Amino acid sequence: MSKSTNSSTFATSGGSSTSGASAADDATAGKAGKGGHGIRISGVSRTYPGMSRPAVDDVSLDIAPGEFMTFLGPSGSGKTTMLSMIAGFAGLSTGSISVDGADISRLKPHRRNLGVVFQHYALFPHMSVARNIGFPLRQRRLPKGEVQAKVAEALALVRLEEFADRLPKQLSGGQQQRVALARAVVYNPRALLMDEPLGALDKKLRDQLQGEIARMHRELGMTFVFVTHDQEEALTLSDRIAVFNEGRLEQVGTPTELYESPQTLFVAQFLGESNVFSGTTDGRPAVVRPERLHLHPSADTVPDGHLWREARVTAIAYVGNHHRIGLHFSDGSTGSAMRLAGTELPARPGETVLACWDPRNHSLVTG
Ligand SMILES: Nc1ncnc2c1ncn2[C@@H]1O[C@H](COP(=O)(O)OP(=O)(O)O)[C@@H](O)[C@H]1O
Ligand SMILES: [Mg+2]
The missing domain is CATH 3.40.50.300 (P-loop containing nucleotide triphosphate hydrolases)
Known part of the structure; x- marks a missing residue:
């Protein structure tokens, strides 16, 4: 996004004509x-x-x-x-x-x-x-x-x-x-x-x-x-x-x-949705955004090096251009995954899945 400093170049988005609006x-x-x-x-x-x-x-x-x-x-x-x-x-x-x-x-x-x-x-x-x-x-x-x-x-x-x-x-x-x-x-x-x-x-x-x-x-x-x-x-x-x-x-x-890359739990939870996982190597909670979480039926299909938690699918909501998949993790916490509409849904409500993510896609945060 370039910042024009020329007062006579008015953008014309929004449909209204600004020609002739050139300044003094x-x-x-x-x-x-x-x-x-x-x-x-x-x-x-x-x-x-x-x-x-x-x-x-x-x-x-x-x-x-x-x-x-x-x-x-x-x-x-x-x-x-x-x-x-x-x-x-x-x-x-x-x-x-x-x-x-x-x-x-x-x-x-x-x-x-x-x-x-x-x-x-x-x-x-x-x-x-x-x-x-x-x-x-x-x-x-x-x-x-x-x-x-x-x-x-x-x-x-x-x-x-x-x-x-x-x-x-x-x-x-x-x-x-x-x-x-x-x-x-x-x-x-x-x-x-x-x-x-x-x-x-x-x-x-x-x-x-x-x-x-x-x-x-x-x-x-x-x-x-x-x-x-x-x-x-x-x-x-x-x-x-x-x-x-x-x-x-x-x-x-x-x-x-x-x-x-939120640095604190507050930022992760105030901006957008987050899944918060405890028990990482250095003790800080890990935050994973819903679109970074992938659902697998069993450990066999989880890619090498990925981390996972067991979760029950609580609900699947159609939200415009994507599905929001509500999750209830085995430690009692809740979260969500997201799938673009039109892609195959990985699970149905009530099913137990493994919610997995690439550790490069989580952020370690301070409380
Ligand atoms: N004139 C005031 N006198 C006493 N306390 C105030 C006054 N204005 C704001 N506060 C307090 O300062 C804090 C920050 O308020 P404010 O700057 O208005 O926050 P925000 O704009 O983020 O809502 C709040 O706890 C508020 O109650
Ligand atoms: Mg204010």
């Missing part, structure tokens, strides 16, 4: 060449007054220029607190945060030059779409002509050219969130921070806007920091994902790394 002359000014700006989080903690446990606990993370970084974790794991500290809405108890090497920890939010979007769009209800988007520019006292040009460019970016004169209440939730996105990037911030921006939308709109956000990222080349508790959303959008659990970073990696 200075539109590329802030597109900081390839890659935007890097954010470094060093040993950051925050303990809210009266709380015994830190909401964010000694987090260190480098976000690369132009990267799409997602904070993923369950509710209460510290994602919003971490994002708020980057934005400047919450103070740090320890550590520092820098952009391009300069410490921003003590700057007021508006001095950090970061765009922010929340779950609830927080548009000004009495202002038109265009005036909403132009607001940060007027605040920065840009000349009128420049405001108009930048607003036009931002409207084109989120494909709302025809809605410039509407009021927020005359827009759908998805459109309102696109206005919020346009308003957050119109002044060319050093990064865009988003806290569950799709959380209030229904599934279809959410999918649509996911595509829009991915396209914006490609077109702007800007650093994006995105918060979600939805693993699918994180896997779809991100260059890398930082998994949060109880205020701590569990693991940071590309979607593939996290899925194929």
